Amino acid sequence: QVQLVESGGGLVQAGGSLRLSCAASGLTFSNYAMGWFRQAPGKEREFVATIARSGSSTNYFHSVKGRFSISRDNAKNTVYLQMNSLKPEDTAVYYCAARYGPALISSAHDMNYLGKGTLVTVSS
DSSP states (O other), X not given: OOEEEEEOOEEEETTOOXXXXXXXXXXXXXXXXXXXXXXXXXXXXXXXXXXXTTSSOEEEOGGGTTTEEEEXXXXXXXXXXXXXXXXXXXXXXXXXXXXXXXXOOOSTTSOSEEOOOEEEEEEO
16 A cells, blocks of 8 residues: 655744655655645645656746755655745645656646645744
């Protein structure tokens, strides 16, 4: 059974930092592109960042470029999201996603597995 378990969420002041982790099990991690999505209250889930199987390629939602950084450790079956210069509008539940194959994750409909999420709250 595939599991994606996110951790690292919490309450932080604007301008602060958080590092999210997603531990994967039940799959061959290095065969999957990984990504992060988020969903704010009353809004649709949106793409945040993605990373290729080897970690050689990444892509980001325009509003987080330069502030967020996605990385992975295939030996630990874990993907990370380093979030710096956080803003109140970053407040959301953050979800980890996995997509089988070489292509980067491109949309909320483009994934095989999704975690249950971790809440990030940024206070002003």
